[in-house]
Amino acid sequence: MASLFRRRGFNIESIAVGESELPGISRMTIIVDGANVLVEQVRKQLDKVVDVIKVTDITNEAIISRELALIKVKTTPSTRSEIMQMVDIFRAKIVDVATDSITVEVTGDEDKVNSLYNLLKPFGVREISRTGVVAMTRGALAGDNGGPREE
Amino acid sequence: MASLFRRRGFNIESIAVGESELPGISRMTIIVDGANVLVEQVRKQLDKVVDVIKVTDITNEAIISRELALIKVKTTPSTRSEIMQMVDIFRAKIVDVATDSITVEVTGDEDKVNSLYNLLKPFGVREISRTGVVAMTRGALAGDNGGPREE
Numbered sequence: 001m002a003s004l005f006r007r008r009g010f011n012i013e014s015i016a017v018g019e020s021e022l023p024g025i026s027r028m029t030i031i032v033d034g035a036n037v038l039v040e041q042v043r044k045q046l047d048k049v050v051d052v053i054k055v056t057d058i059t060n061e062a063i064i065s066r067e068l069a070l071i072k073v074k075t076t077p078s079t080r081s082e083i084m085q086m087v088d089i090f091r092a093k094i095v096d097v098a099t100d101s102i103t104v105e106v107t108g109d110e111d112k113v114n115s116l117y118n119l120l121k122p123f124g125v126r127e128i129s130r131t132g133v134v135a136m137t138r139g140a141l142a143g144d145n146g147g148p149r150e151e
Numbered sequence: 152m153a154s155l156f157r158r159r160g161f162n163i164e165s166i167a168v169g170e171s172e173l174p175g176i177s178r179m180t181i182i183v184d185g186a187n188v189l190v191e192q193v194r195k196q197l198d199k200v201v202d203v204i205k206v207t208d209i210t211n212e213a214i215i216s217r218e219l220a221l222i223k224v225k226t227t228p229s230t231r232s233e234i235m236q237m238v239d240i241f242r243a244k245i246v247d248v249a250t251d252s253i254t255v256e257v258t259g260d261e262d263k264v265n266s267l268y269n270l271l272k273p274f275g276v277r278e279i280s281r282t283g284v285v286a287m288t289r290g291a292l293a294g295d296n297g298g299p300r301e302e
Binding site: 019068098103105128 | 165166167168169170171172178180215217218219220221223246247249254256258276277278279280281282283284285286287289290
């Protein structure tokens with residue numbers, strides 16, 4: 001799939017893959033940077049891939065989007081409290097502490113993760129591991145029949 | 152990369168892809184279900200892929216691992232409070248509410264996400280979108296030189 005995108009020159013911002021509510025079926029969330037025409041082209045290309053069951057374009061839907069990142073940032077006795085303040089403001093969590101670093105877990109939309117990352121960069125970000133963005137449409141369940149969702 | 156794994160018969164449990172701390176370089180976290188010998192084979196195969204810069208096997212390292220999931224679960228007036236209790240116990244967050252559903256954001260290791268998912272299933276999970284797992288080694292920074300991490 002990655003090579004398909006590269007050949008076509010699509011600029012992929014983010015991909016996330018995980019199990020779906022249907023056994024054996026994964027759900028892949030892809031963010032493509034481009035105009036609506038381009039997004040439609042991506043949709044059509046994906047539809048041709050044999051293993052792809054369904055493609056939904058949620059560009060114009062009301063959605064909730066979330067990403068998770070683990071960020072390992074360098075600390076010194078004099079920077080630690082400032083870093084901890086930022087972590088607090090972003091409602092992020094410290095998940096590991098070492099003598100010269102702390103590891104932070106942050107979740108939110110892409111902008112929130114970028115903001116905290118940019119604020120931590122001056123202290124020395126040793127490693128960042130981002131999951132890529134997942135998204136879900138807001139609101140009502142269409143065609144609710146009490147069984148597993150087919151689409 | 153996916154087709155490489157399929158051809159070789161490796162069983163991929165999870166893949167997460169996101170930007171790394173090095174501009175233009177992504178970090179990919181892959182969970183392979185198998186014995187250590189198999190994991191070593193996967194490492195060797197990945198090392199041969201042209202675009203791959205470095206492969207690190209963290210099977211036997213002390214790590215922090217995290218995943219994020221959005222879960223849309225069906226609600227009725229009589230089930231809503233029970234669902235909200237479970238969300239609370241898992242320190243998950245309700246990120247959207249509709250008349251007949253709520254959407255929950257949960258983060259944690261794979262087991263935690265699986266546990267909440269399994270508890271919500273009987274109520275009717277309409278959709279789950281999982282990011283896949285990211286991981287980071289615990290503790291000290293090796294060869295710290297104050298600059299961006301090279302590996």
